[in-house]
Amino acid sequence: MSEPTELRDPPGASRRRKPAGKPKGRVTMTDIARAAGCSQATVSFVLNNSPGIRLSQQTRDRVIEAARALGYSPPVFSALRPPVTPFEGLDGVIGFAVDQLATSPEAVVAIEGARQASWNAGNVLLVAQTMGDAVMEPRAIQALTRRGISALIYMTIFTREIAAPDFLYSLDIPVILLNCYTADYAFPAVVPSEIAGGQSATRHLIAHGHRRIATITGEPWMQAAQDRLKGYRRALATADIPFDPELVVEGDWSASAGYAATVKLLGLKERPTAIFCQNDRTAIGCYEALKEAGLHIPQDISVVGYDDEEIARHLFPPLTTSILPHLAMGQWAIEQLETPPTPGRGRYPITKLECPLVERESVADVKG
Amino acid sequence: MSEPTELRDPPGASRRRKPAGKPKGRVTMTDIARAAGCSQATVSFVLNNSPGIRLSQQTRDRVIEAARALGYSPPVFSALRPPVTPFEGLDGVIGFAVDQLATSPEAVVAIEGARQASWNAGNVLLVAQTMGDAVMEPRAIQALTRRGISALIYMTIFTREIAAPDFLYSLDIPVILLNCYTADYAFPAVVPSEIAGGQSATRHLIAHGHRRIATITGEPWMQAAQDRLKGYRRALATADIPFDPELVVEGDWSASAGYAATVKLLGLKERPTAIFCQNDRTAIGCYEALKEAGLHIPQDISVVGYDDEEIARHLFPPLTTSILPHLAMGQWAIEQLETPPTPGRGRYPITKLECPLVERESVADVKG
């Protein structure tokens, strides 16, 4: 207490502490007060509607007016990240935007992967749905970004190339694409390796001695269908099995298409000994047609699916299928944030994650 | 201003200003610091996971321990008072907190219901997972509330009574409970009407002429299991069918328990003609046992399930089951927000929504 005056800097001196050119990151009550020509206290009273305080309606209106004009929002402490956040700890809140949540379980699985990976670091995931709607998508993402998230994961239900909405480019936080990618490789992106998946499913059949392997595709315009087919052809080529167009039947991911396609295949002069259904639903229809024809799986004919949907486990016999790596993709996305490889928005290669095959009981060695 | 020294109290003097015997209304970081034997700053670092700060794991653990023990919850900046909200402009964002997202589809369905209902009004739903963790739950909800959401929906995966965390009470936005409720009825809450569901499932069997109806329960300590059983007994009583304890077998929601229970039921001197499985998984095991015994569904014996899981449709024969009204519950929650009946936190009755029965092909008239 000998020199109390030493303790106090002249008022205003401290203001220069923040050297950054950015004077304000947020609108505060003080700003509103200045705009409305009153004190910060008055603003506090108005915005809190404090009981027992008497203020003229004019003043109240002026304050509200100003608050609205300046876009005041209550304090978000986590949003006060220093201008150049070195991304070590990556605290806080990570946004996860997805077009649909309910239509298929993959989104939930990816979210779960991201959550698990965030958990250790104590980060919270905030999920918003965009519904792929041009009006709502910006609002949904704004609901996240405006609130001070420290990174955004942007996921689509179907694997595809997207034209990223403009605002993704103008965000100043890391953006990771999950199950989609942009043509300009502007963001780190991760997708399942469908080609490798189709290849390993087919290779699995080949390893069991099959040489006459049919496949039932999905809707041909979908990336996943094309890639799975590509993998199928590649596996055939690798094993020196000639490609027979007769053995490729177009489906549409549905069980009924699987049924019809299988009937068609069974009508072939030289029947396949194995069928690679490019998703599990198709396999359901395939099973049905096979059973109707009096064929036994896998003794008479082997079947593999794709996607490892819940039902694959409950079919009879349980279906050998490929797991979509959405859990791993979610984790991968978070890991990208932990290692700070954001060297000025360069070009990122698209990461492809494997679709491991789960062997169950629908594949056997070829007869004969 | 003649006596500037008067302005500066010696540090600590100001502490005595608050004369009230109550030293603290809330747990602050300073309290935690004292308990953990460190400084308030350290607590701040730990709880915020501040980037670029290095602390020993021990210290972090001690702080988290203490925070948990003292029941710390971060300050809630209200910003927007209910009575006269100055800015409807602060775009409608509704928070949806759920303990688990991935473990079962119900949460996703409820979210979808809430989303659909919000959509028209142009509101955005932000979803956070709490994982039922004492440390993470406040953080997750904080991630929502701090960001100025205009309402919070709080959901649990299992239907149950909860002790709502303190901070739920101190929020000044509407809070709706979904699939759970508090003993003090402090919040509007909605749950499935499991009793009515169990009753209507059983009644359905009675309507088909069955009188000897068995049931396989879930884990007995779970609310849902108790209520479904209660509904079963009620339906029996209403139809003047005596209750036979022999026909009630305890399961645990799993297929294998369903299998074992069915085997036990088939060993009875007087076999049941119908089995009410209290969830679909149980029914899977039940189907299995029945088929092994050479019985045909529904000709020889009828089966109903509960939950309408995806698989119910794909069983053979497709399973008659009750739909959990999570979609409707999500919608209901949003509707409560639209009609603003929040007259000073009164007592709200628990709303129960029906579980409608979907008839498929696993029930037939009793033979003879």
Added chain:
DNA sequence: GCCTTTGACTAATGTATATTAGCAAGCGCA
């Protein structure tokens, strides 16, 4: 014309948290 009251507001201060600077101990090393 001098108090008193009241309405409308502010200065000053309090509270809780975030952040910066720096201290002290330990370690590798020249």
Added chain:
DNA sequence: TGCGCTTGCTAATATACATTAGTCAAAGGC
């Protein structure tokens, strides 16, 4: 031995909002 570096933490301070205790001017009372 002593220099520089890292690690792990605290003291001090800044920031943002809430609240208390007023100030000040106008409107009465006497």
